[in-house]
Amino acid sequence: LSADLTDPALYRSGRQFDAWRQARAAHPVAWTDSERFGAFWSVTGYELGSWVLKRSELFTSGSGMRLGADPSSVQAASNKMLVVSDGDDHRRFRRAHAPYFTGRGVARLGADLARELHAHLDGLVGERAFDVVAELSSRIPTWTVCAMLGVPRQDWSLLAGLAATSFDDAVPHIRRKMASAQIFAYFWDLVEVRRTAPGDDIVSALLHPPAGAPRLSDEEIVFNCDGLVNGGLGTTRHAISDAVVAFAENPAQWQQLVENPHLVDSAVEEVLRWTCAPLHVMRTATRDVQVGDAQVRRGDRVVVWIPSCNRDETHFDDPERFRVDRRGGPALSFGGGPHYCIGAPLARMELRILVRELASRVHRFDLAGEVVRRSAGFLLGIDRLEVVAAKVEVVPQ
Ligand code: HEM
DSSP: OOSOTTOHHHHHHTOHHHHHHHHHHHOSEEEEEETTTEEEEEEOSHHHHHHHHHOTTTEESTTOSSTTOOHHHHHHHTTTSGGGOOHHHHHHHHHHHGGGGSHHHHHHHHHHHHHHHHHHHHTTSSSSOEEHIIIIITHHHHHHHHHHHTOOGGGHHHHHHHHHHHTOTTSOHHHHHHHHHHHHHHHHHHHHHHHHSOOSSHHHHHHSOOTTSOOOOHHHHHHHHHHHHHHHSHHHHHHHHHHHHHHHHOHHHHHHHHHOGGGHHHHHHHHHHHHOOBOEEEEEESSOEEETTEEEOTTOEEEEEHHHHTTOTTTSSSTTSOOTTOOSOOOSTTOOGGGSOTTHHHHHHHHHHHHHHHHTTEEEEEEOSOOEEOOOSSBOOEEEOEEEEEEOOOOOO
């Protein structure tokens, strides 16, 4: 490949979409030697990317699912936390978590979120510029994930701050490790509290499973709490921020949505395709295997560049256009196969409620400053986004 897809400078320059387009055209599966992370296979097209993610018997997650992860942390979490588990352990964790991510659980969190947002947006929409990241996109996932975990409200911002630090590649390694250790300590304490005083939350449900449901050890529960915090905060935060940028830069699309509220679902799918903060997911080959034209050897790392798959011109019509009425199936933003994002119903619910609430109030988004993007590690997101969200004019009858 001519560009190093792991180089933060590529993402700062905004040229990653050109680099991915060239990679898809020239080498859909390419041996990539990077300065930061050594050598691995890069997969940049949709069909091969989703094939790799579905074939978990050929590609393990147990050796880590992203480039640059701390090997000792991966080793500690392997087969204890959903995202770095395989086989029977992974199926046991999925079954234990599943009831919380379908139907009633998500609907209840959605009702609470809609109430919070309703009041909160009144203070933001109008003539004043505000920072979308601080005032909106970092709050919505925090409200939702912390409520789901049963974290008391007074601790929400503490936990959100620790999660942001522990995942921020710009922060020195030791500070990230300390933040991560504090998250673990927090959940060890919460497990102790919920053991004797259960509530209506996922920690209590995992500690007191109904008869016949899988049982997790305390250690596995704590690892998976950390997984939910890390999986659910930054990803959704960046999707919300980038959605606002997309709507500001495509005012005709926003207008179409405001005039056609039934497009909310397709608009949310398009936001997910367009924004996708996780840049890649990684697997390790469990045996020699042919991937496209490439002969992958056992032990080789295979990296699927998800936002590139989401712009694959052989899979999506006119992929470089942001269209709220796009049809044609989901993007790869939530991954695929057994590790398909367990939080997808929750993330979709958060985005749907937000977009619906905004569409009923905001006539137009205007960027009121530079969009400050973070240099990319695993997540490519936005750190600051000043915007004016102009009110829908109410015409007196
Ligand atoms: C827009 C928002 C989100 C995006 C783009 C996203 C993306 C992803 C992707 C790509 C994977 C697959 C990882 C792999 O294959 O190795 C994944 C897995 C996961 N996500 Fe999400 N996610 C989002 C929101 C959430 C939320 C809200 C939660 C929970 C509160 C969550 C929790 C998880 C967990 C626990 C896994 C591991 C599932 C497993 O290994 O079985 N995610 N996510």
